[in-house]
Amino acid sequence: MSEKLLVNPIECEGHGACAELLPEMITLDEWGYPVVDGRPLPAALERDARAAVSACPTLALRLVRC
Amino acid sequence: MTTATQGTPTEGTATGLPRLLPRHGQQPEDWYAHVARVGRLPYRDAPGRLISDLQAAGLTGRGGAAFPVHRKLAAVLEAAQARRRPPVVIANGAESEPASDKDATLLWLAPHLVLDGLQLAAEAVGAEQAILYTHADRRNDVGRRLRQAIAQRQAVAVDRVPVELAEAPPRFLAGQETALVNHLAGGPAIPTFTPPRITERGLAGAPTLVQNVETLAHLALIARRGPRWFRQVGTEAEPGSMLCTIRRSDGVPRITEVPLGVPLRALLAGPGEQGLREGAVLIGGYHGTWVPAAEAAKLTLDNHGLRRAGARVGAGILITLPQDRCGLVETALVVRYLALESAGQCGPCLNGLPRIAAALAELAGARPRRGTRANVERWAGLVTGRGACHHPDGAARFVRSALTTFAAELGRHERGRCGATDTTPFLPVPHGSAHTEQDWI
Numbered sequence: 001m002s003e004k005l006l007v008n009p010i011e012c013e014g015h016g017a018c019a020e021l022l023p024e025m026i027t028l029d030e031w032g033y034p035v036v037d038g039r040p041l042p043a044a045l046e047r048d049a050r051a052a053v054s055a056c057p058t059l060a061l062r063l064v065r066c
Numbered sequence: 067m068t069t070a071t072q073g074t075p076t077e078g079t080a081t082g083l084p085r086l087l088p089r090h091g092q093q094p095e096d097w098y099a100h101v102a103r104v105g106r107l108p109y110r111d112a113p114g115r116l117i118s119d120l121q122a123a124g125l126t127g128r129g130g131a132a133f134p135v136h137r138k139l140a141a142v143l144e145a146a147q148a149r150r151r152p153p154v155v156i157a158n159g160a161e162s163e164p165a166s167d168k169d170a171t172l173l174w175l176a177p178h179l180v181l182d183g184l185q186l187a188a189e190a191v192g193a194e195q196a197i198l199y200t201h202a203d204r205r206n207d208v209g210r211r212l213r214q215a216i217a218q219r220q221a222v223a224v225d226r227v228p229v230e231l232a233e234a235p236p237r238f239l240a241g242q243e244t245a246l247v248n249h250l251a252g253g254p255a256i257p258t259f260t261p262p263r264i265t266e267r268g269l270a271g272a273p274t275l276v277q278n279v280e281t282l283a284h285l286a287l288i289a290r291r292g293p294r295w296f297r298q299v300g301t302e303a304e305p306g307s308m309l310c311t312i313r314r315s316d317g318v319p320r321i322t323e324v325p326l327g328v329p330l331r332a333l334l335a336g337p338g339e340q341g342l343r344e345g346a347v348l349i350g351g352y353h354g355t356w357v358p359a360a361e362a363a364k365l366t367l368d369n370h371g372l373r374r375a376g377a378r379v380g381a382g383i384l385i386t387l388p389q390d391r392c393g394l395v396e397t398a399l400v401v402r403y404l405a406l407e408s409a410g411q412c413g414p415c416l417n418g419l420p421r422i423a424a425a426l427a428e429l430a431g432a433r434p435r436r437g438t439r440a441n442v443e444r445w446a447g448l449v450t451g452r453g454a455c456h457h458p459d460g461a462a463r464f465v466r467s468a469l470t471t472f473a474a475e476l477g478r479h480e481r482g483r484c485g486a487t488d489t490t491p492f493l494p495v496p497h498g499s500a501h502t503e504q505d506w507i
Contacts, residue, residue: 009412009415010257012413033452
């Protein structure tokens with residue numbers, strides 16, 4: 001079953017940890033907030049994605065089914 | 067399909083319109099006048115039964131999103147049954163678009179049609195609680211009128227579900243569904259993150275149905291007259307009629323009920339006017355789209371017809387910008403308002419909208435810096451789709467359409483000139499923005 005990244009923009013405070021851990025899927029905009037690739041997550045990136053999810057200080061990043 | 071002819075109002079026996087508003091005069095309808103006009107309340111005596119009629123009618127939400135009404139009702143009913151939790155039904159009359167006046171007019175003239183719809187929707191999903199959420203106390207004393215109407219219904223014992231009145235704060239986002247639920251739960255009227263959808267978990271965790279007041283009025287008539295009657299006007303794909311708030315160059319808002327698919331030309335030229343030759347038309351309000359008048363004259367008022375202009379019907383707001391006004395100046399004033407009305411919760415909206423507003427103010431002045439326009443375009447792209455609600459998306463759509471529609475005016479401003487001969491603001495923009503959380507409550 002494939003998953004995708006979902007950011008809760010209300011919780012997100014732009015710490016930027018996610019973009020550091022998963023640059024393949026997440027970049028930061030000019031204000032430091034994540035621009036998330038919403039396409040299904042490639043299996044090869046699953047580990048890094050989970051690391052990015054757990055690194056978010058505000059728990060704003062999630063992996064959801066798609 | 068029935069359409070209006072050019073330059074004439076669409077009211078009249080030929081189209082069977084108006085359906086929602088009383089045909090004669092501006093006198094509010096009491097219960098007896100209402101029943102004499104549309105007949106008694108046709109309860110179906112079980113949840114679910116009305117839903118198939120609504121599906122056959124093809125009724126969509128008239129608050130702006132045009133979501134199929136039967137699907138929302140079915141989702142709420144299903145969630146309620148699955149969780150054995152009675153749902154809540156909310157009539158949304160928090161018409162927060164400053165340029166719109168159709169919901170307040172409907173509530174003022176035909177409150178019982180809306181309240182009938184609320185009862186029938188409550189029955190259809192098995193709700194035991196109903197709320198009417200409006201700006202009533204601030205507008206034309208609609209609140210007193212609604213309290214009278216509810217009291218009159220209690221006197222004749224027509225309502226099966228008690229109706230509570232709730233007041234919306236004067237914020238642009240107050241009518242956004244999750245903001246509304248947050249407010250009714252005692253919090254500020256600011257959007258929350260979905261999922262969960264409110265149809266699953268809304269007010270106090272109950273499955274929650276939110277329908278615009280005009281949608282409920284259509285629902286109340288479909289329950290009486292059936293889907294075939296509803297489809298007698300409108301298009302095959304987008305049946306029925308809708309209320310519009312139309313402002314022509316005199317700036318006076320006129321509320322008109324028109325069939326979906328009516329040519330815009332018929333709506334935007336006043337009696338005796340030749341029609342649209344120059345200037346621009348704003349379709350769909352402040353989350354809507356500017357369209358050059360010559361292009362608007364070729365369009366019809368339905369989402370299918372408006373798609374080629376990148377526009378949507380929205381909540382039926384149509385505004386003709388007078389030729390003596392500057393579209394950039396008008397847009398800049400509105401975008402400033404939209405930026406101030408951001409709930410400020412999401413980074414892209416919080417950062418992007420004020421920057422877009424400031425850059426637009428520069429473009430609307432004399433000799434803007436090179437690169438300002440490109441900044442606006444980049445920021446508009448950057449905020450789109452990145453909020454918890456659609457406020458940044460709507461603001462970006464409005465801004466982008468201004469940059470293309472007023473391209474010639476942009477050129478004039480670059481040379482230090484402006485096409486306006488009248489600098490009084492034309493588009494209505496409320497004064498006062500939120501400073502503390504109290505302003506959202």
